Amino acid sequence: MKLILDSAELTTALRLVARRVPTRPAVPVLAGMKLTASGETLTLAAYDFSVSARAEVPAAVREAGTVVIPGRALRDLARTLPKDGTVDLTVEFGRAHLSFAQTRVSIPVLPADEYPTLPDPAPAPATLTGRDFAAAVHQVAMAAGTDETLPILTGLRLELSGHQLQLAATDRYRVAYRELPFEGTGRRTPQSVVVPAKAFADTAWGLRRADTVTLALPRTEDQPLTLAADGVSFTHKPLDGGSYFPKLRPFLPTEFATTLTVATRPLVDALNRIELVGERNVPVHLHADPAGQLLIRSGSSDITQLTDRIDGCAIEGEEMRIAFNPRFLLQGLRALKCRTVQVNLVSPYKPALLHDAAADRAALRYLLMPIHIKEGDTAAN
Numbered sequence: 001m002k003l004i005l006d007s008a009e010l011t012t013a014l015r016l017v018a019r020r021v022p023t024r025p026a027v028p029v030l031a032g033m034k035l036t037a038s039g040e041t042l043t044l045a046a047y048d049f050s051v052s053a054r055a056e057v058p059a060a061v062r063e064a065g066t067v068v069i070p071g072r073a074l075r076d077l078a079r080t081l082p083k084d085g086t087v088d089l090t091v092e093f094g095r096a097h098l099s100f101a102q103t104r105v106s107i108p109v110l111p112a113d114e115y116p117t118l119p120d121p122a123p124a125p126a127t128l129t130g131r132d133f134a135a136a137v138h139q140v141a142m143a144a145g146t147d148e149t150l151p152i153l154t155g156l157r158l159e160l161s162g163h164q165l166q167l168a169a170t171d172r173y174r175v176a177y178r179e180l181p182f183e184g185t186g187r188r189t190p191q192s193v194v195v196p197a198k199a200f201a202d203t204a205w206g207l208r209r210a211d212t213v214t215l216a217l218p219r220t221e222d223q224p225l226t227l228a229a230d231g232v233s234f235t236h237k238p239l240d241g242g243s244y245f246p247k248l249r250p251f252l253p254t255e256f257a258t259t260l261t262v263a264t265r266p267l268v269d270a271l272n273r274i275e276l277v278g279e280r281n282v283p284v285h286l287h288a289d290p291a292g293q294l295l296i297r298s299g300s301s302d303i304t305q306l307t308d309r310i311d312g313c314a315i316e317g318e319e320m321r322i323a324f325n326p327r328f329l330l331q332g333l334r335a336l337k338c339r340t341v342q343v344n345l346v347s348p349y350k351p352a353l354l355h356d357a358a359a360d361r362a363a364l365r366y367l368l369m370p371i372h373i374k375e376g377d378t379a380a381n
Contacts, residue, residue, distance in 0.1 A: 001065030001091040003037050005057055007081050007100060013044050013055035014078035016206055016232050020046040020053035021071030032068035032110040035089075037061045042089075045118055046071060051199050052118045052224075055232045067091045068110040077105060121226040121233045122216040126160060126182040130210030130229060136167055136180045137204035139335045139364045144197035145171035155239045156200050157248070158225070159192035160217055164362075168248040169197055174328050175248050175351075175367035176335065182215070193217045193225055194242035203227060203234045252365055253353055258317035258345040260288045261357050262310055264338055267294070270308040271330040274298045278306055283323040283371040288315050288345070298326065322348045323371045332366040348373070 017033060025031045026049055034045040042059040045052065081087065081100060088099040091109065098105045137156070145153035150172075159166040165180045207213050210229035217225055224235035274284055278298045287295035294313045299305035322345060333341060338356035345352050354366040 001037055001067055001089070002062040003042060003089050004060040004062075005042060005087045005089065007085050007087050008083055009057050010042075010087055011078050011081045011083075013057045013232070014074055014081075017044045017046045017053045017055050018071055018075035018078065019202065019206060020048065020051055020234070021075070022046075022048040027114070027116075029068060029110050029114040030116075031071055032115070033071045033074050034066065034068050034112065034115050036066045038064045047116060047118050049116070050196070050237045051203070052235045053203075053232070054118070054121075054234075057231075065091060066112045067096055068112045068115050069096050069107055070110065073107050119224045119235050119237075121228065121235055122218060122223055124184075124214030124216040124226060124228060126165060126184045126215040128165065128180060128182050128213050128215065130207045130213045132180060133213050133215075134204045134208035136165075136178045136364075137201050139337075140167040140169050140176040140178050141197040141201035142169075142331055142335055143171060143174050143176035143366070144169040147171070152194065152239055152241050152245050154197060155194035155242070155245060156197035157192060157194045157242075157245050158215075158217060159190050160215075161190040165215070166249070170246070170248055173325070173369045174332065175251060175365075176332075177248055177252060177365045177367070179362040181362070191217050191219070192242070194239045194245045195225055195236045196239060200225075200236055203236070207232070248367075251351075252367060253344070253346055253351070256317065256344040256346055256353075258288055258315065258320040260294065260320075260343040260345065261314040261340060262294055262343065263312075264333055264336070264341045266310045267296075267341065268330065268333050270296050270310070271326050271333070273308070274306055274326050275330065277304060278326070279303045282326075283373065284326040284329065285321065285323045285373070286343075288313070288320045288322075288343075290315050290317075290319055317345075320345045320348065321373075322352065323373045324352070324368055325371060328368055332368060336364055336366065 022030055036043045042057045044055045090097045096107045096109050141156050157168045165182050167178045169176050207229045213229045224237050227234045285297045292313050294310040296308040332354055336356055340357040342357040343354050351367045351369050356363050
């Protein structure tokens, strides 16, 4: 196997694919990256039986062939390759030799015949912008669960319906829901899948600079979800039991007793202070005063106590006191990334709905369960 590659193009491909080389592979050969040279292309691939990655790089192929090179070595090498020039790759006598500038690197290879077959990517019916897609996935995935005893809740649900991509995640204590329009053939019959949220968010983030991203959901149980952009494609194996993942959109309330509109920055600053100074696992109490003040309190006389106040809020409806997990509330505000947040309250005992006050219905909706508090604590404000 002999070929010549552009150094910059090889570096980009290595960085994208190396992220998917498992650090603790199920079989030793999966610790490697598979390189296949044929025609005028070098294809790089990584796989861990759940997620696969492929990237194609133009190459001057002198001798076609396939080799598996340790992924860690290639990942580290990508950090040192020059921005300009070419890289010569030759494989012979069980070693891969890479030459660039005045440098020559020789790496022992892994048995290529033991590398498993990667799943075939599906044809992609939906096209989205890379930046918008990555941002939407990042916003929603943060609400996914981390409890491996409830694996389905560690997933992110994607549904193609009409010309909308719907994304949803929950850990039982909060819900994140977002819609994103896509170009392509609309879906008369909704098509959905649940994939591991953490891995999928990492893939989406890696494609954030792509002009367009194409997405295909599996049509059969044995097909993977496919993402592709700029000569790179990824497949994600769906989680088992996806049909048991709850449809979260109906949980979003539409009628409210109190609507609070507040500048996000002061609220985030107050919650940051609570996180730094306050006690762990102590609720944050919010008091929405119709006079236009939001009173914030955490702690009690027995432990560290912090109080804060935000003036100039727009408050419609009833006076309301409610308590939340401060970490979950802060994560939701950070995910919204807005100047002004609207907090819609039904009652002190029902979930609150947060969203960007200036955004439309397709933007992120963050539903947060309150913490039930005693009457004495409620009146303390």
